[in-house]
Amino acid sequence: MIHTLLNVTFRPSVKQKAVIYFLFVFCILTLPSGTQAQQVPAGLSDTMFSTYYQQRVSLFRLLPNKPGAIIFLGNSITDGGEWSELFEDEPNILNRGISGDMTAGVLNRLDEVTERKPRKIFLLIGTNDLSRGVTADSVLYNIFLIAKLIHKNSPATQLYIQSIFPVNDYYHMFTGHTSNTQKIKYINQRLQSNAQELDYTFINVFDQLKDQNDHMNIRLSNDGLHLKGPGYMRWKHIIYPYLTGGTQKAALIPMPKSIHYQPGAFPLYKLRVIQYQQDSIKDLALDFLQNSPDLPRNIAVSPVNNLEDPVLLISCVHQLDFPHSALASKQDPRLTEAYRLNISSNKITLEATSKHGIFNGLQTLKQLARDASFIDNCQISDYPSFAWRGYMIDVGRNYQPMDLIKKQIDLMADLKLNIFHFHLTEDVAWRLATPKYPQLTAAGTMTRDQGLFYTQKDLKELIEYCNQRFITLIPEIDMPGHSAAFKRAMGFDMQSDSGLLVIKNILAAFTKTYNLPYIHIGADEVHIHKEDFLPSVIAQLQAEGKKVIGWEPGGKYPAGVYRQLWRGSAAPLPAATYKRIDSRNLYINHMDPEESVVSIYNHAIDDRQTGDSLNIGGTLCLWNDRKLSAPLDNLIQNPTLPAMMAFAERSWCGGGQTENLVGLNHLDQNQLEAFKEFEDRLLSVQKSFYKNIPFPYIRQSDIEFQLIGPYNNQGDPDKKFQVESDPDDVQYGSGDSSTPTTVTLRGGTIILRHFWDPFTKGYLDHPTENTTYYAKARYWSPVDTTALLWLGFYDYSRSTASAPPKAGSWNAMHARAWINGHAIAPPLWARAGQNGDLEIPYQDENYSFRPPASVQLKKGWNTLLLKIPVGKFDGPWYQPVKWMFSALFVQPQSGSSVNNMEQNASLYQNASVK
Known part of the structure; x- marks a missing residue:
């Protein structure tokens, strides 16, 4: 369309551009049958479009190719979006919006888009066509042609076609647009009904931006056509699950006991104040703000005053009622972790009977706030099925640095796990600083990671780090088994008279140094020939007010010792006569990644659907007996995070099956559907929050x-x-x-x-x-x-x-x-x-x-x-x-x-x- 005569270039007027555009559409509509989805008419030039269009397209064609990008394609509304900042966790987002563009313009420049082989395309186009008199059917034809060309030239690209947005004549601007509501609704209906046939996903943004008269909500626009900041935030909330591949509603793990959604959403981007009812929970408000980097800037934390709009209000209440719940009584310890969360369009209210409950509710709120723009209105009532929800790491065999341990404790807190089992001593090494016996942590007594251990300062720091997250640290000093490092250091066996004396001295100093309610003594996988060893050690600890835990099968324990089950038959557990903790078939180190999630999800903790006073819960264990090249291999070579998420779901929600079943093929149809729903949430939470943490798991329920x-x-x-x-x-x-x-x-x-x-x-x-x-x-x-x-x-x-x-x-x-x-x-x-x-x-x-x-x-x-x-x-x-x-x-x-x-x-x- 460029005609050159004596070096004079023809530049069409506005009226001529309109004529050329209609000729272009006519050419498309009259393509021979069978070629309509194959090509755009040749010989077209950018000069039929605006100078701004030419500027943008000429730049786009010179930019480097980044395969696998997410491309926003459209007109001025797309052009105005700061997509890479709105979705800052997605590093490869390209804006291909051009102000004033039409379907013909997109067709003319589509090759620049498809040559990049993008992972996803989000298309919004058509409103400018209508303003220039193009019929709705012609607009649809062009959009369908765009879809066919994308599938032909970039077959692996996922295409999302968004509804044309509503318009409003309130501001008396863009009169060519604001009279097209019925045409827009007709196009949107056709776009939705043709989505399956033409293999694209339709996203209905129109309904989320309109008022009761199907016009653009005037609070979201200042000209009746284009969006202001709040409009873009709402748009972000709508397309977030499509862009990330997540669930439509915010995925929650563990799933609350009760959640009911209502229409509307809380505008998180407007939040300016977090108010607390009691001074004792101010620190939780501050921690929530500090650990939620996607929250808006300049949020204040203050006591309750005249409620501002919008506001997050947290408060401790005397009691929470949970009708028809499994909670046995008002004294049930699980009540201290219960919370109630109510989200409306102008206020978020979080109530609990304790700080721990408030903390749990804030973890749920973080997951609900995944896109940092809106939170869907809902009511949540929640409490755990099992009081004991633990995670264990073995640092005796492979030392882990403090920052890696803290990262795992953070993950525990996110998932509402509340017991951190710290296995400190092993045949390989004794890693707990013991001032009276420094030879225990001498490098020469260790067979791996020589000289690496935890000082008293380290352990106190970890205890406090756990306490701040409502996690109880339980140290394990393994005795009398798994004690070769002790023997190398001391020169005598732990079960000798001298060995027992040393252990009792160590425990006496330990209980005075650290304020901990539990101590785990191991006591398994060893022939106990000194009959008074365990009774004397246990009696000493109990006299100091400590609760003692031992492995089962293991030693012969007196009354009052908690038993942590690590092995057992396939038969259901007999009735308990002591408090027990289930770790059977919960060893991550033995599990293939795909096996881990299913096996743990299937596992009924303590062979029960919910806990009680004796069957208190379970602990997920990470024993990496084999030497590691680097500490992070604990999370890379084991399916640690996906397994932890599956365990968090099961231990909080209860349920599962009493048999030890691996794989999906033992499940009936209802159980399979339940797993699919969990798998959707698992992967959605991972994509939103844990992209930078090893996550060796892939969706498998549809394979x-x-x-x-x-x-x-x-x-x-x-x-x-x-x-x-x-x-x-x-x-x-x-x-x-x-x-x-x-x-x-x-x-x-x-x-x-x-x-x-x-x-x-x-x-x-x-x-x-x-x-x-x-x-x-x-x-x-x-x-x-x-x-x-x-x-x-x-x-x-x-x-x-x-x-x-x-x-x-x-x-x-x-x-x-x-x-x-x-x-x-x-x-x-x-x-x-x-x-x-x-x-x-x-x-x-x-x-x-x-x-x-x-x-x-x-x-x-x-x-x-x-x-x-x-x-x-x-x-x-x-x-x-x-x-x-x-x-x-x-x-x-x-x-x-x-x-x-x-x-x-x-x-x-x-x-x-x-």
């Missing part, structure tokens, strides 16, 4: 495998069966070696037989040695591409001396994998074929902390086939047989490592869908 078998491999794991030749042409029948059965299983990790079978149940009720199964899944890819795949056939427990695979193999059982008939090569193991050794740190043994496998996917359906043989079940103690596989497609999150993954949703389709 399906066909399990084919069993085949008798007669002790030869390499034995081939028909399915390897043609996985799509297997005749299924009775289940013998010639006609296998097939069953559809769900999950990213499938455990056929757990190494604790039969106490912990995998999928197979009666697993058989020398058997081969195959697993098949189909995945859809919109393009030919290289994809990343988490793939593994064994979970190396971080507490065993398992040997790494031999070179060229996936595992010790000769597992294999193919994608579309092409073999997927095993990793190039860093320590292939070496002997197992607890003193050699893991590097790449498990799929969740090594780089994913790169596989080639073709456009359309792809078939993944896995071969999972097993030999004998009685393997060596250091490499127990865990018959399983894990296969999940992943993609890195923005700015994260491969240890922090999210699902590539486009790949996961039901395998039975054509």
Whole structure:
């Protein structure tokens, strides 16, 4: 459209631009059938558009390409948004709004957008078209064409089309726009009804910006068309879940006992004062403000006065009533943690009977305030099902620095866990400073992390850090077992007369130095030959007013000792005669990441739906027996945070199943739906709050495998069966070696037989040695591409001396994998074929902390086939047989490592869908 004659360039007038625009739309509408979704008419020029349009487009085309961006595409309303600041946690947001732009302008510059292969596009366009007389159907046609071109030229991009915003003639401005309400509503209705067919997500922003007459709310605009700051904050609140991939309502973990939403929302960006009813809770208000960086600036904290609007009011009350609750009486200790939260459009009120309850309510409020703009109006009444909700770390075997410990305590506080179990002494090292016996912490007595221990100042600091977060620190001084470091340092056994005297001296000094209500004495995994050892130690501690905890199975304890269960049969627990703490099957170090969340979520603590005076709760344990290369590997090589979140949900909410079940395939439909809902919340909270913390978990509830078998491999794991030749042409029948059965299983990790079978149940009720199964899944890819795949056939427990695979193999059982008939090569193991050794740190043994496998996917359906043989079940103690596989497609999150993954949703389709 640029005509040059004697170096004079034709520049159309406003009227001529309108004519050119209509010709452009006419060209689009009259494209030959079959080409409408393929191309934009050639020969168009930016000069048919405004100078501002030309300026912006010329700049956009010169900016560097950043694949995986989130692009806001549209007109002046989009142009005016400071998107990278509104969503500051998303590092790669691009604004492609141009003031005055129309659907034709977007079509003309769309190639610049799709060439970037963005992760998401948020499109808002059309109001300027209507103001210039373009018909509503023509606007729709162009928007639909934009959608088709985006899918054609950037197939992996997720497209979000937003409703055209309401308008209002209140300000007597933009009269060409403000008379178009009915056309806007018609376009929005059509955009919504065509979303599924054209494969985009429709976002109804119109209803959240309109008044009762379907016009723009005049409080959100000062010209009837464009948004003021409050309008952008409301817009942010609406699109937040789509941008982050989170749940529609703010995800809460743990889920409150009762939550009821009402219409409207509290404008968090307007909050200017936090008021407290009692001086004793002022510190909680200040801490909340300090630890909530997304709150508005210049918020005051003050006693209650004339209530301002809006306000956050916190107060302690005499009592809270919870009708039909499981609380046994008004003296139930769980009541001290209860709270009630009421959020309306102009006030947030938080009430509790104690400071601890106020603190818990503030943690919920933080999660509700995820987008720092609005909080949906709701009423919450909440209290825990179990009074004891603990998390344990073992610093005896692997020292952790103070800042890492505090980070985990912060996570506990966020999730309303209230017991920090600090395992301080081990065979490897005694890490508690003991002034009378400094040799205990001498470097030469330690076999790892020599010379690293916790001083009295350190421990007091941690105790106070916990107290400020309503967490009780429970130190564990293991006795008389796990005491090789003690023996190296002192030169005599702990169970000798001299050893008992030293221990009693240590405990006497300890109880005087630290103000702690509990002391854990360990007392398991040892032959106790000195019969008076435990009775005398326990009697001394109880005389000092301390409550004593010991492991069960463990020593013979007198009355009054709490028992922490670490092992037990699959049968339900008998009635308790003492207070007990459940840690059975709650060892994170033994769990595959995908296994961990499901197993912990399934686990009924104390085999009960809710706690009582004897079944007080549970403790999640992180024993990393194996040496670590770096302290952060506690969180990288173990599924620590996702497991902690699952445990927080179960211990606060109660429920679960009394059997030790791993995987999703034991769940009925209602239980599966409940897990899916929890999984949505789990991933939503992670995306909002924990992007920078290792989180080795991927959505798995929508992954399906066909399990084919069993085949008798007669002790030869390499034995081939028909399915390897043609996985799509297997005749299924009775289940013998010639006609296998097939069953559809769900999950990213499938455990056929757990190494604790039969106490912990995998999928197979009666697993058989020398058997081969195959697993098949189909995945859809919109393009030919290289994809990343988490793939593994064994979970190396971080507490065993398992040997790494031999070179060229996936595992010790000769597992294999193919994608579309092409073999997927095993990793190039860093320590292939070496002997197992607890003193050699893991590097790449498990799929969740090594780089994913790169596989080639073709456009359309792809078939993944896995071969999972097993030999004998009685393997060596250091490499127990865990018959399983894990296969999940992943993609890195923005700015994260491969240890922090999210699902590539486009790949996961039901395998039975054509």
